[in-house]
Amino acid sequence: MVSKLNLSERLSLSRLSLGVWRMNQWNLSNEALRALFECVVELGITTIDHADIYGGYTCEERFGAIVPSSLRQKMQLVTKCGIKLVSPNRPEHRLKTYDISAKHILASVDTSLKNLRTDYLDALLLHRPNPLMNADEIAEAFTALRKSGKVLELGVSNFTPSQVSLLQSRLSFKLITNQIEFSVLHLAPMYDGTLDQAQERAMPPMAWSPLAGGRLFGEGEQAWRVRSELLSIANELGRSLEQVALAWIMKHPSKPMPILGSGKLERLKDAANADSLALSDEHWFRILRASTGGDVP
Numbered sequence: 054m055v056s057k058l059n060l061s062e063r064l065s066l067s068r069l070s071l072g073v074w075r076m077n078q079w080n081l082s083n084e085a086l087r088a089l090f091e092c093v094v095e096l097g098i099t100t101i102d103h104a105d106i107y108g109g110y111t112c113e114e115r116f117g118a119i120v121p122s123s124l125r126q127k128m129q130l131v132t133k134c135g136i137k138l139v140s141p142n143r144p145e146h147r148l149k150t151y152d153i154s155a156k157h158i159l160a161s162v163d164t165s166l167k168n169l170r171t172d173y174l175d176a177l178l179l180h181r182p183n184p185l186m187n188a189d190e191i192a193e194a195f196t197a198l199r200k201s202g203k204v205l206e207l208g209v210s211n212f213t214p215s216q217v218s219l220l221q222s223r224l225s226f227k228l229i230t231n232q233i234e235f236s237v238l239h240l241a242p243m244y245d246g247t248l249d250q251a252q253e254r255a256m257p258p259m260a261w262s263p264l265a266g267g268r269l270f271g272e273g274e275q276a277w278r279v280r281s282e283l284l285s286i287a288n289e290l291g292r293s294l295e296q297v298a299l300a301w302i303m304k305h306p307s308k309p310m311p312i313l314g315s316g317k318l319e320r321l322k323d324a325a326n327a328d329s330l331a332l333s334d335e336h337w338f339r340i341l342r343a344s345t346g347g348d349v350p
């Protein structure tokens with residue numbers, strides 16, 4: 054059973070969550086999708102990661118239509134807003150832009166609540182920083198959302214440490230997470246201050262594309278090197294390569310929470326076991342060396 058991480062008095066998320074960015078590509082019927090969600094909740098993967106834009110603005114609505122409220126009550130729904138895509142479902146968008154104005158955030162939450170058929174979101178994240186963002190205005194919207202009970206907790210995604218500090222400086226409550234890309238093939242957050250800040254603020258990050266979006270299984274020298282080291286450790290420990298790759302992320306003391314992206318139940322079942330795998334420092338550094346292709350940085 055996947056464990057829970059307590060992020061605040063109001064919210065705990067499962068240590069591994071399921072992201073639905075690729076949901077429409079999983080080629081599952083609505084019945085098969087509902088069964089998949091029921092099974093992942095049974096495994097303890099109770100946190101589902103959405104965004105308004107997933108599936109060209111269709112995933113939230115499809116999910117809301119499929120998942121009965123009895124199942125939703127066992128889940129934590131995280132969604133994001135702030136990217137305006139050019140899409141047939143948003144004919145008013147003529148150009149891809151970012152919008153994290155108070156007006157857009159509040160309207161986006163109402164749309165997400167309606168689409169997901171729920172009266173509250175467990176967490177709302179700003180999908181991307183916007184060079185034009187006004188921290189005071191965002192803080193006002195965040196405070197109103199939290200007060201109204203429409204959203205339990207708030208956070209950000211793909212923010213730099215200084216952007217997190219800026220927004221946090223205007224809030225009377227803690228941002229709960231910064232959702233960032235982090236994996237055995239994407240080490241940047243360990244060296245650009247992102248994970249230092251997460252640890253400093255006791256703000257566990259959500260890690261997107263934890264298997265590098267499938268690149269880990271593809272071509273390329275780095276992927277090949279890392280795969281070979283992961284496999285060797287997996288064989289030593291009697292675990293799967295995927296579990297070792299996820300355990301590598303979770304060993305970081307900032308307590309990253311990987312967001313799984315597979316639509317295959319067997320893979321999700323296997324991944325759930327990563328929660329019980331504690332890698333030794335030696336194993337962890339062997340993987341780091343394989344990723345950098347040389348000595349440890």
Ligand SMILES: NC(=O)c1ccc[n+]([C@@H]2O[C@H](COP(=O)([O-])OP(=O)(O)OC[C@H]3O[C@@H](n4cnc5c(N)ncnc54)[C@H](OP(=O)(O)O)[C@@H]3O)[C@@H](O)[C@H]2O)c1
Nearest residue numbers: 072073074102261262263264265266267270312314315316
């Ligand atoms: N905040 C952001 O900006 C942001 C950006 C990107 C993603 N996200 C979130 O992060 C979630 C996860 O991202 P992700 O989908 O890139 O995660 P991922 O788990 O790194 O990649 C999933 C992809 O890898 C494939 N895969 C998994 N195991 C495999 C294996 N053993 N062999 C071959 N292929 C394998 C999956 O295919 P199968 O389905 O066939 O298993 C799927 O196509 C998204 O759903 C979204 O919620 C957030």
